[in-house]
Amino acid sequence: MVKHAGLPRNETGIETVVGVLKQQFGERFQTGAAIREQHGHTTTWIENQPPDAVVFPASAQEVSDIVTVCARHNVPVIPYGTGTSLEGHVNAPAGGICVDISQMDKVVEVNQGDLDCRVQPGVTREALNTHLRDQGLFFPIDPGANASLGGMTATNASGTNAVRYGTMKDNVLAVEAVMADGRIIRTGTRARKSSAGYDLTRLLVGSEGTLCVLTEITLQLQGIPEAISSASCSFPSVDAACQTVMSVIQYGLPVARIELLDDTTVKAINAYSKLSLPETPLLLLEFHGTDASVLEQAEIFGALSEEHGGIGYQATSTTEERNTLWQARHDAYWAMLQYRPGAQGIATDVCVPISRLADCVGAAQKKAAELGLVAPIVGHAGDGNFHVSPLVNMADPEEVTKAGAFIGWLNDLAISMDGTCTGEHGIGQGKRPYLVRELGEATTVMAAIKAALDPQNIMNPGKILE
Amino acid sequence: MVKHAGLPRNETGIETVVGVLKQQFGERFQTGAAIREQHGHTTTWIENQPPDAVVFPASAQEVSDIVTVCARHNVPVIPYGTGTSLEGHVNAPAGGICVDISQMDKVVEVNQGDLDCRVQPGVTREALNTHLRDQGLFFPIDPGANASLGGMTATNASGTNAVRYGTMKDNVLAVEAVMADGRIIRTGTRARKSSAGYDLTRLLVGSEGTLCVLTEITLQLQGIPEAISSASCSFPSVDAACQTVMSVIQYGLPVARIELLDDTTVKAINAYSKLSLPETPLLLLEFHGTDASVLEQAEIFGALSEEHGGIGYQATSTTEERNTLWQARHDAYWAMLQYRPGAQGIATDVCVPISRLADCVGAAQKKAAELGLVAPIVGHAGDGNFHVSPLVNMADPEEVTKAGAFIGWLNDLAISMDGTCTGEHGIGQGKRPYLVRELGEATTVMAAIKAALDPQNIMNPGKILE
Structure with missing residues (x-):
């Protein structure tokens, strides 16, 4: 395991806050070892640093109450969605209070005519799509895990559909957030675009709990396409597959998904999902549109892949075949x-x-x-x-x-x-040194923003910035 | 004219900075009344508040030199592109130095394979598209005016194509910027998406010169579509036209442009552009795609508009007809x-x-x-x-x-x-009271960011925030 350094703990403050919150939240405030361990859980190899307690608020006001008392006593606040992040985002290196938003799981409103909705942060991606299906709508961002929309917003999640529909940054219209001093703000409206002042929405999307706790998210939605089709195509080399992808993007072909699997991954999913794909680099595709445009996209892709040595290009003909293919892709990790x-x-x-x-x-x-x-x-x-x-x-x-x-x-x-x-x-925690190597001096601007909005460094300390 | 209150002037500081910059920039530093007036120019009814001098830097380092000396002596810096903004963005209510970036007009590089480019901020939209045409690429954001890409980035411009291609926020991958203390930072890379820390790129896009002077912009580009077609459709009422637009968006029809003109505007452009459009509310459309998909889009639009009482739906058949229609739209202001x-x-x-x-x-x-x-x-x-x-x-x-x-x-x-x-x-200057009414408490978060990144308030003072 990789262990990241602990940070100084404010024992007195933590003790006081634990007392106060226990009083307010009763059974919704937990300090048992198992639940604390679970809330410091990291999906990869970063060692667990559990919080001192886990609290389950039910409203923005309750989140504000929690942050306010933590601010008063200088105690860390660590927001928690479903715990599927991969770089130690929910660890508590200085201890503190984990704010688990899973009970804030209501879809507040869906505006079918505007293709948008407002959700509480604990609504999961799958729950939202189930809720939307009857109205002919869907939310396209799919990071694989059935993550909460709060967590997906906090980490700027994306995944397989991003090539067509963008990332969380492109699909969050506004957020309601509790800032480090307990204030509740709303960063935008339901207008599809705005030039009204600094873009706080996109500053908070991807801020990984280090600036605020998200308490509501306004999302842009998509109409479920008339037609969806899938295809797979094998290639003699990773290079040939990547050249094909480049051609597709340059052509402007509006693929909904274009996923690369290397030969090792293909071998693994053949074994796991009982498929018999050629064990060479593979592209998996999905096309969205009208019946005619989906056919046309598939044809154009066929021609482009052939130019680069694509072999065994095959469109799925049934929903079942399509589901098998994408289930295998989703199961790649297992x-x-x-x-x-x-x-x-x-x-x-x-x-x-x-x-x-x-x-x-x-x-x-x-x-x-x-x-x-x-x-x-x-x-x-x-x-x-x-x-x-x-x-x-x-x-x-x-x-x-x-x-x-x-x-x-x-x-x-x-x-x-x-x-x-x-x-x-x-x-x-895991990528902090690389951030500095990537953006250099710009990270000092990030640090200045962090210091201005969270002067005590109580919001998810030890993440993003050293 | 609407006059916005002047702010206190730092006469000693301004005098010193004028002396220093005159020395460094010679002929590229101007204090004549005419040029100062021109650089405080506002396109609408906001009264001119000219700067004390206009300087024409040629590099990021020179911009940094200017900002550094202004910071040392506490003198305002007002970035200037082409002066086509509409809310008093380039006024100098506290005097100061206007930084005209028109001489920084190089396309630094175009990466055809990646559909991106790096440009200096003084490159205009039309100059960029002329530069790109031979490579089969274009930059889609079109605010009407032939604005500079620096200005378009600073104000988060959009325009007629935004319904399909998004705003500047969706098309700027990264910026190089000189901050209020003269530091030069770069906010991102050429990667199409990133979750690396706070999104400084989108914080600076739309910051209207109040946080930095932009010195380079990395833009995402589009391939020129295989086919482009236009259409117009009249409606008995604004309501019918708007209902049609809503159907189009709900359908997910990927229109490249869908512009509404009310009856007064149609009368005006009939007279000005010698057209004979029915003098009722009008939608102007543009479709981008393959030959087949453009045809299909036009057909689907026809069906949707008919449901809402659209009359005289007509697709243009030639490039000339298309140009006439869009030229008339662009000339609407005149x-x-x-x-x-x-x-x-x-x-x-x-x-x-x-x-x-x-x-x-x-x-x-x-x-x-x-x-x-x-x-x-x-x-x-x-x-x-x-x-x-x-x-x-x-x-x-x-x-x-x-x-x-x-x-x-x-x-x-x-x-x-x-x-x-x-x-x-x-x-x-013009919309400051509405910003507070729209976002309330969130504007205090904007003010905290402004204070952290520009503690002396020298960057375009009196804009965005009161």
Whole structure:
């Protein structure tokens, strides 16, 4: 495990706050070891640093009450959605109070005519889409996990659909948030665009709980497309697959999804999902539109992939076939774990300009092989974003060290290609050194904003900035 | 004219800075009355407050030199692009140095494979598109004026294409900026998406020169579509036109432009551009895509408009016809001025949820009629954004007062409909009171950010925040 340094604890303050909140919240305030452990849970290899207590507020006012008392006594506040973040976002290195927003799970309103809705932060992605289905609407952002919309907003989540529908940043119209002094603000309206002052909405999207606790989110929605079709196409090399992706983007083909799986990943999902895909690099696609445009998109893609040596291009003809394909993609993480039993998957993500994707993926494969690591790659290729997940025997210190070195090397490589150290996972604890290498002096501007809006550094301390 | 209060002037500081910059910049530093007047120019009715001098830097380092000396002596810095902003953005209420970036007009690089480019801030929209044409690329944001990309970034410009391609916020990948202490920062990379820390890019986009001077912008580009077609359709009422727009958006039809012109505007452009459009509310459309998809979009639009009583739906068949139609739309402002000779057009913009567009436009027409104002309306209807431009005889104080009251009323109406007081013009001096009414407590968070990043308040003082 990777352990990040603890921060000084304010024992007196914590004790006082625990007393006050216990009084106000009763059974909705928990200090048991198991629940605290669970709320410091990290999906990858970052060691657990549990909070001192977990509180379950039911309203913005209650969140404000919690933050106000924490501010008064200088105690950390750590917002918590579903705990599916990957870089230690919910750890409590200085202890403090975890604010679990799972009970704030109401869809407040859906405005069908405007294709927007307001939700409390604890509504999950799947719950929202279930709620919307009858109205012919959906929310497109899909990070894989059934995360809460609060957590997805806080980390600027994206995923497979981002190539067409953008990231959380493109789909959040406004938020209601409790700031570090307990004030409740609203950052925008339901207007689709605005030039009214500084863009606080997008400052808070992706701020990872370090500036506020989100208490409501206004989201832009999409109409469910008339037609959806899927396809898969194999390639002789990662380079050929990436060249195809570049052609697709340059052509302006409005693919809804274009996912890259390397040969290792294909092997893993063949075994796990009982498929028989050719065990070479693969692109999985989805097209949204009218019946005619979906057909046309599939045809154009076929022609573009052929130019780059695509083999066995196949459109799915039924919903069932489509679901099988995408279920396999969604299960890739579990397939990888089964591919090397006993190993832990350490997910990391980088994002580079598309013209560098083939180079970056190719170099990552070569480097992993050199180090003797098994490291499957899946990518949201249309955005130049990909994940490498070394499968590591955590009992072997040498292998753990190698995996760490590999991840550091990969992040630096992406930065050197004018890319970013994180396309979607966020900085958390794990990526702090890379953020500085990527943006240099700009991180001092981030620190000035943090100091202005949270002068006591109580909001999720030890994340994003050192 | 509307005069905004002057702010205290630091005469000693200004005198010192003028001496220092004259020394460094020679002929590129100007203090003549005419050039100063021109650089305080405002396109609407806000009175000119000229700067003390205008300087023409040629590099980020020179901009940093200017800001550093201004910071040392506590003197305002007012960034200037082409002077086409509409809310007094370039006025100098406390005097100071206008930084005209028109000589920083190089396209630094175009990355065809990645559909992005880096430009200096003085590159104009039209110059960029001329530069890109041979490579099959274009930059879609079109606010009408041939503005500089620096100015468009600083005000979060959008315009007719935003319904499909978004605003500047959606198309700026990163900026290089000189901050209030002269530091040069870069806020992002060429990666298409990133979750690396606070989104400084989108904080600076739309900050109207109050946080930094932009010195370079990384833009996302689009491939020129295979096919472009246009159409126009008349409606018996604004309501019918707006209902059609709502159907189009709900359907998910990817229109590239969908512009609303009210009957007054149609009369004005018929006269000015020698057209014979039916003098009822009109929608102008543009479709981008493949040959087949453009045809399909036009057909679907035809069916949707028919359901709402659209009349005389007509697709243009030639490029010439298309250009005539859009030229007339672009000339609407001049057509309006000719419609009431001697009057001045006072442009204001608001943006509401689409379901409220018909109500808001209808109420604006009714209110203008009640007040006896001639006030043509054009709208980027797909975004719920529209402009009302009362044509005012500035020699008649009563009429000027009425126009002011009308604009105030309209902004408050939009805010009451969960909309915004500005979809694209920005706050500048003119919209400061409405910003507070729209976002309340959130403006104190903006003020805290401003104070943290520009503690002396030298960056374009008196704009956005009171």
